[in-house]
Amino acid sequence: MKISASYKSGFKVAFRNSKVVFVIYFLTLIFGLLFVLPFKSLLSSAVGNSMSVYSLIENFDYLIYSDFLTQHKDIANLMFKVFFWLGLFYLFFTIFINGGILSILNNKKSFTLADFFNGCGKYSFRFFRLFLVVIIIHIIITAVIYSSLGILIEQYEDIVKSEITLVIIAGTGVFIHLLFLVIIFLITDYTKIIIVKNDSSKVLRSFWKSVKFVFSHLLSTYSLYIFLLIIPLIVLAGYLYLENLFGMISPETIMLFFIIQQMYIWFRIFTKVWIISSEFNMYSNYFIPDIEEAEPVLIAENEEWNFDDLNEPDPV
Amino acid sequence: MNKIFLFWVLFFIFNSPLFSQNPLFKPPLSERIANYNISIELDTADHSLRGNEILIWKNTSSDEINELQFHLYLNAFKGDSTTFMIESGSRVRGVSTKDKEWGWIDIHSMKIVNGENLTDKIEYFQPDDNNKNDKTVIRVPLAKPVLPNEKIEVKIEFTSKLPNIFARTGYEKDFYLVGQWFPKIGVYEKAGQRNAENGRWNCHQFHANSEFYADFGVYNVEIILPKDFIVGATGQLQYEKVNEDGSKYLLYHAEDVIDFAWTASPEYLTVEKIWEHVQIKALIQPSHFYLADRILESAVKGLSYMDANVGKYPYPYLTIVDPPFYAVNAGGMEYPTFITTLSFWGFPENIKITESTTIHEFVHNYFMGMVASNEFEEPWLDEGFTQYYEARIMDENYGEKTSLLNILDYHIGDFEITRGGYTGMKYPEASDNTPFAWEYPLRTYGVMSYYKPATMLKTLENIIGRQTFDNVIKTYFEKWKFKHPGGKDFIKVVNEVVLKEHVNRFGENMDWYFDQVIYGSGICDYKIDHIKIDEMKKSKPNLEIDNNEDENYESNILFKSEVVVYRNGDVKIPVEILIHFDNGNEILEIWDGKDRFHNYMYTRPEKVVWAKVDPESKIALDLNIENNSVTTKKETTVLNKYAAKVLFWLENVMLTFSMIF
Numbered sequence: 001m002k003i004s005a006s007y008k009s010g011f012k013v014a015f016r017n018s019k020v021v022f023v024i025y026f027l028t029l030i031f032g033l034l035f036v037l038p039f040k041s042l043l044s045s046a047v048g049n050s051m052s053v054y055s056l057i058e059n060f061d062y063l064i065y066s067d068f069l070t071q072h073k074d075i076a077n078l079m080f081k082v083f084f085w086l087g088l089f090y091l092f093f094t095i096f097i098n099g100g101i102l103s104i105l106n107n108k109k110s111f112t113l114a115d116f117f118n119g120c121g122k123y124s125f126r127f128f129r130l131f132l133v134v135i136i137i138h139i140i141i142t143a144v145i146y147s148s149l150g151i152l153i154e155q156y157e158d159i160v161k162s163e164i165t166l167v168i169i170a171g172t173g174v175f176i177h178l179l180f181l182v183i184i185f186l187i188t189d190y191t192k193i194i195i196v197k198n199d200s201s202k203v204l205r206s207f208w209k210s211v212k213f214v215f216s217h218l219l220s221t222y223s224l225y226i227f228l229l230i231i232p233l234i235v236l237a238g239y240l241y242l243e244n245l246f247g248m249i250s251p252e253t254i255m256l257f258f259i260i261q262q263m264y265i266w267f268r269i270f271t272k273v274w275i276i277s278s279e280f281n282m283y284s285n286y287f288i289p290d291i292e293e294a295e296p297v298l299i300a301e302n303e304e305w306n307f308d309d310l311n312e313p314d315p316v
Numbered sequence: 317m318n319k320i321f322l323f324w325v326l327f328f329i330f331n332s333p334l335f336s337q338n339p340l341f342k343p344p345l346s347e348r349i350a351n352y353n354i355s356i357e358l359d360t361a362d363h364s365l366r367g368n369e370i371l372i373w374k375n376t377s378s379d380e381i382n383e384l385q386f387h388l389y390l391n392a393f394k395g396d397s398t399t400f401m402i403e404s405g406s407r408v409r410g411v412s413t414k415d416k417e418w419g420w421i422d423i424h425s426m427k428i429v430n431g432e433n434l435t436d437k438i439e440y441f442q443p444d445d446n447n448k449n450d451k452t453v454i455r456v457p458l459a460k461p462v463l464p465n466e467k468i469e470v471k472i473e474f475t476s477k478l479p480n481i482f483a484r485t486g487y488e489k490d491f492y493l494v495g496q497w498f499p500k501i502g503v504y505e506k507a508g509q510r511n512a513e514n515g516r517w518n519c520h521q522f523h524a525n526s527e528f529y530a531d532f533g534v535y536n537v538e539i540i541l542p543k544d545f546i547v548g549a550t551g552q553l554q555y556e557k558v559n560e561d562g563s564k565y566l567l568y569h570a571e572d573v574i575d576f577a578w579t580a581s582p583e584y585l586t587v588e589k590i591w592e593h594v595q596i597k598a599l600i601q602p603s604h605f606y607l608a609d610r611i612l613e614s615a616v617k618g619l620s621y622m623d624a625n626v627g628k629y630p631y632p633y634l635t636i637v638d639p640p641f642y643a644v645n646a647g648g649m650e651y652p653t654f655i656t657t658l659s660f661w662g663f664p665e666n667i668k669i670t671e672s673t674t675i676h677e678f679v680h681n682y683f684m685g686m687v688a689s690n691e692f693e694e695p696w697l698d699e700g701f702t703q704y705y706e707a708r709i710m711d712e713n714y715g716e717k718t719s720l721l722n723i724l725d726y727h728i729g730d731f732e733i734t735r736g737g738y739t740g741m742k743y744p745e746a747s748d749n750t751p752f753a754w755e756y757p758l759r760t761y762g763v764m765s766y767y768k769p770a771t772m773l774k775t776l777e778n779i780i781g782r783q784t785f786d787n788v789i790k791t792y793f794e795k796w797k798f799k800h801p802g803g804k805d806f807i808k809v810v811n812e813v814v815l816k817e818h819v820n821r822f823g824e825n826m827d828w829y830f831d832q833v834i835y836g837s838g839i840c841d842y843k844i845d846h847i848k849i850d851e852m853k854k855s856k857p858n859l860e861i862d863n864n865e866d867e868n869y870e871s872n873i874l875f876k877s878e879v880v881v882y883r884n885g886d887v888k889i890p891v892e893i894l895i896h897f898d899n900g901n902e903i904l905e906i907w908d909g910k911d912r913f914h915n916y917m918y919t920r921p922e923k924v925v926w927a928k929v930d931p932e933s934k935i936a937l938d939l940n941i942e943n944n945s946v947t948t949k950k951e952t953t954v955l956n957k958y959a960a961k962v963l964f965w966l967e968n969v970m971l972t973f974s975m976i977f
Contacts (some may be wrong), residue, residue: 028970032963040959047955051926051945057954062717062728063933066736067942079962083969090970094977131977138976161489161583162603163641163661188977244725248957261964268971 002282003224010278014270017277019111020104021270024097028265031090035082046072058249095131099123101273102196105280119196126195129203134188141180149173182229186214186221189276193283213283224282228275232268239264340552345572345630346532346798349374350501357563358541358580363417363487365476369498370429372469372533373462377506377515380461384470385519386454389496392522393419393479393486397449399442400483403754404524408483411645419479419486423454423499429469432459444521444754452522453502472499481643483524484656488643490545495577495651496528503531503690503800510690510802520692523754525761527684527691527698530574532798537568537576546586548599548635549578550654572630572798573652574688579637591616594629598636604659607670611636611657614671618678621709625786626682627793634681636674648673650680666722668714672730676706686797694803695753695761696834700769707731707770731774731936737767739939744768748837749803771936772833778934779829779889780814780822788813803834829889833937838886842929843943844893845880845913849923852876877924882913887937894931897922904931925949 014021046068047053053068055061069076103119104111152169160166190210191203200206214221239260248254351374356367375381392400395418406413426434440451462468476497479486485495502519505512512518518529535551543564547553551570558564570576584599587608596615600608615636623629637656639646647658655677659670679702683689689697710719710730718727738744741763747756749764756764777785792801792809811825822829832838852874881893888909895903899922907914918924926947930938938944 028967029963031970032967035966036959036963039962040955043958044952044955047942049946049948049950050942051928051947051951052942053954054951057957060726062732062736063941066732066740067940070736070740071940071942083966086966087969087973091973091976094974098977127977134977157642158489161640162601164603166641167662185975240724247725248960251953251956254953254957254960258960258964261960265964265967265971268968272971272974 003220006224006278006282007227009281010274010276013105013277013281014274017104017111017273018270020101020116021266021273023113023116024101024269024273025266027093027097028090028269029262031086031093035086039079039082042075042078046075058247095127096120096124098127098192099196101276102192102280105277106196123192123196126201126203127192130188130191130195130207133203133207134184137184138181141184142177145173145177145180182222182225183214183218186225186279187211189225189279190214190221190283193276193280197280197284217282220282221279224278225275228271228278232264232271235264235267340569340571340632341630347374347376348533348572349376349504349531351533351535352498352576353536354498354576355538356498356540358492358539358545360490360542363478363492365478365494365497366474367538368471368473370469370471371499371501372467373501374467375462375464375504377504378464379504379506379515380463381458381504382461383455383457383517384468385502385517386456387496387500387502387519387522387528388421388423388452388454389500389522389528390419390421390476390479390485391451393482394451395449397447398452399445399447399450399521400452400524402447404483408524409645411482413479413482416480416482417477419477419482421474421476421497421499424473424475426456426470426472426499428458429471434458434470442521443519444523444752447521450521453519454499455517455519474499481645484646484649486646488640488646490583491579491581491640491643491646493577493579493637493639493643493646493649493656495575495649496522498576500530500575503529505800510693510800511804518690518692520752523692525695525756526753527695528575529690529692529800530688532572532574532688535568535570535573535576537570537578539566539568539578539580540564541566541580542582544582545580546582546584546599547578547580548584548597548637548654550576550635550652552633570653574685575651577651577654579654579656581640583640587612589616591619592623593632594619594634595632596634596636598638600638601640601659603661604638607638607659607663610665610670611638611659611674614674615678617671617713618675618709621712622679622682622705626705626789627686627797629681630686631681634678648677650677650684652681652685655680664723668710668720671714672706672710672720675709676702679705679709682793687793688798688800689802690800691753693752694749695765696749696769697801697803697806699765700773703734703766703770704773707734707774731770734767734770735774735936738763738771738937741767744839744939745837749834769834774936775833775889775934776810776826776829778932778936780810780818780826784814784817787817803830807834832887832889836886839884839939840887840889840935840937841884841939841943842891842909842935843882843884843940844927844929844946845882846878847924847927847946847948848878848880849948850876850878852919874919874921875923877918877920879916879918879924879927880913881907881916881927881929883909883911884943885939889935889937891930891935892932894928895924896926896928898925923948 052064056064097120099122100116100120103122104116107115109115149170153166156165156169187207187210190213191207194200194206194209195203243257246253248257351372352369354367354369356365358365392398395401396406401413423438426438428434434456437456438454440454442448442450443453478492478494481488481493485493485497502517505516505518507514520526537549539547540563543558543562547566549568550573551568553566554569555567556564579599583602585602585605587598587600589596589612596612598608598611615634619629631653633653635654638659639656641660644658647656649656657670657674657677663669680698683701684691684698691698707730715722715729717729719730720733721728741760743758743760746758746760747764749769753761753765788810791813792806795809796805807827807830814822814826853872879895890906890908893905893907893916895905895916897920901922905916926945928945930944933941
């Protein structure tokens with residue numbers, strides 16, 4: 001009941017703030033085009049006036065691909081490098097804009113670019129510190145899971161007769177990692193919410209509160225996140241099916257699928273805002289009206305969290 | 317008394333399983349030069365084989381043979397300093413010898429039956445590289461030479477220690493793949509055989525980049541091993557008996573084969589299928605049992621295709637081994653009537669690695685197993701031909717563009733991979749196809765043995781036509797089965813058949829082709845360099861132009877179109893050029909490719925729109941098909957398509973990265 005109410009409320013809030021979605025979408029599109037437009041020129045000059053690539057309009061053709069990759073290794077390498085570095089850049093961009101999204105959701109006022117970028121600037125350093133904490137946790141958990149997996153597989157390798165056992169062990173390891181990934185994503189999201197909601201600069205303290213909150217309401221928070229995570233995957237599968245069925249084989253279908261692709265990207269961003277709105281709603285209205293007042297003793301009691309920043313008063 | 321005793325001795329000898337074989341082929345299919353009776357016992361505690369062999373070797377040359385030469389292949393795995401290990405860096409197919417058990421073969425005694433003891437005369441030698449640490453070849457001088465048409469019987473007692481699976485032989489846990497495991501005599505090449513000017517032993521060391529070469533013969537192999545082991549081998553099981561001590565005795569018999577390999581494991585499940593006269597037996601891992609149909613079906617496709625298009629598979633049996641995942645390096649190997657494939661649990665059906673491996677290794681039963689070329693010296697004659705037929709069988713049975721992979725909109729055909737393996741190589745001009753297997757420079761052995769010759773054969777097929785090509789191969793197989801042809805022997809057959817079917821359409825012979833693509837290291841790359849169009853005013857009615865196909869054409873404008881076709885590489889193959897005009901007319905030109913470039917001029921009321929060299933992609937050897945065409949009307953549709961796709965997936969990658977925070 002609380003989950004579905006959060007979905008609905010989150011959807012309404014995300015919809016009401018669709019300008020945020022559009023801003024992020026356009027920025028994402030601009031970043032993409034900054035690479036794709038020069039890339040297209042590069043492709044065009046590489047292909048020159050050859051007609052060989054025309055067969056690719058109808059269908060995938062390995063002969064053409066393999067010759068192209070052989071003749072233009074540099075372009076293929078460039079593309080993969082850009083995918084990685086642009087992805088990394090976008091991650092930092094996300095750290096920056098998260099403050100804007102959350103401050104808009106928190107203020108419940110109508111969207112203005114000034115408020116949005118004000119929020120971005122205000123929380124960017126705190127979120128960057130949170131990012132460092134989160135990335136360390138990711139590294140630790142990944143290392144622990146996969147080194148345990150490696151040891152387990154090494155031990156079993158000598159006694160098992162079939163690869164099924166190893167596939168099951170490896171699959172279980174990956175599944176456990178995915179479970180943990182979602183938990184870390186959840187904790188990160190609620191930490192951001194706590195930081196914005198309480199206007200707290202104490203990242204570790206907020207993180208700890210978030211851990212407690214998530215684990216106190218694991219089923220609700222997990223279900224909420226997973227559902228919203230799965231929706232874009234289902235839509236993507238639908239898109240791939242459609243593309244496979246009709247193909248981008250003429251100027252008209254290319255334009256049509258370009259529009260569908262960009263609608264999907266918009267939808268992914270919308271879902272991201274929807275997730276955070278729903279989480280915001282769940283945190284604010286249902287479980288802990290004021291988590292800081294509810295359990296003030298615990299943090300003080302816990303010496304290992306007694307960092308310097310805990311002694312500083314929260315900014316008002 | 318003595319006569320009675322002799323009678324019973326002879327009675328038992330000739331009624332023992334080893335000597336009571338019914339001959340399979342009458343008359344024999346081969347000269348049966350190297351024949352073996354081997355008795356061996358597998359010790360599963362130290363993974364070794366102990367026993368003896370009696371080699372019956374026939375001198376079919378006109379020479380007196382004063383020494384014998386033998387391969388001791390297993391000694392390649394004796395330590396880090398053997399030639400095999402030095403050349404491979406102790407690593408084959410990604411598997412290192414680190415923390416693995418070595419393998420070797422020791423000869424305890426060697427003597428001529430009822431004759432000279434040769435044990436002390438055994439001498440290790442290194443015909444290829446003088447590496448004294450390499451003990452993969454021995455020679456034994458004979459006090460009395462083997463005269464022409466004479467036979468010699470040599471009894472050898474030996475122990476073979478199997479290594480952990482390496483280079484597709486050895487053991488892993490309770491799985492055994494036993495290949496190259498017994499002292500094996502080299503090939504004495506008679507004067508005139510392949511490129512031998514005089515009679516000579518051909519007995520090379522075991523190299524990292526090389527396979528084998530052996531004479532045909534009859535094998536009777538007795539194996540004793542624990543009774544719970546399931547066994548598969550070259551040839552056919554003749555006799556099986558469980559002993560009281562918990563072991564079992566097996567006798568295998570094979571005729572007109574060049575080698576004998578076997579496998580044993582208690583885990584195998586046996587699945588059988590009959591195709592015409594051939595009993596196909598697959599030894600499958602329990603976890604791969606559901607893949608048995610795929611393996612057997614692909615074997616049937618291989619059998620029926622080769623039978624119809626190359627020649628008859630004479631053996632009534634074929635054994636296919638599916639190694640377990642922990643011995644995956646035993647997969648993908650060929651022995652006569654006995655092959656190993658590759659399969660993995662959970663591997664999707666639309667990735668056909670299992671099928672292509674099964675077909676590839678089966679085809680080796682033709683090019684290696686029956687047409688027994690020298691894999692040391694001319695590896696392209698078996699690997700290249702086999703790769704060509706693998707691609708042909710796969711593409712014709714599973715789809716030209718989908719035979720290896722077919723997932724959603726993405727698909728790859730077997731020949732596409734084959735050609736791509738050659739055209740994508742780093743140093744296509746590094747070597748011709750004449751080096752011995754281990755002498756190819758810059759790690760080009762694989763491509764030069766498999767992919768380039770397969771692509772060369774495909775180009776040959778396209779030049780002379782499928783029917784002539786098939787006749788060439790059928791003639792070659794018929795003439796050289798159970799013999800040892802060289803590359804020149806194949807080319808001779810090509811010349812004979814092409815001349816017979818096409819007279820001199822391709823010249824006096826096809827040597828011009830093979831001299832370039834086998835015995836030359838040049839590359840083939842044609843391109844349309846450019847199209848140039850000049851507009852000119854028609855001053856007076858021009859009869860020639862008025863006679864053009866478009867009778868209603870009334871324009872005063874003429875266009876001078878120039879199409880320049882250029883040969884980038886050194887390989888010269890006659891090629892077609894298709895010229896397309898803006899009124900839809902097309903002209904097909906044929907260029908001999910002998911000059912570096914050629915320009916075609918057309919003065920017509922219509923303009924050239926595009927030109928394609930080799931429009932039907934007949935010259936598969938052409939390294940770059942991207943430059944085979946030029947258009948004056950550039951289309952941007954395909955660029956828009958891929959720009960949109962790249963943008964979409966780039967945005968998705970960015971959003972996925974952003975999920976971390």
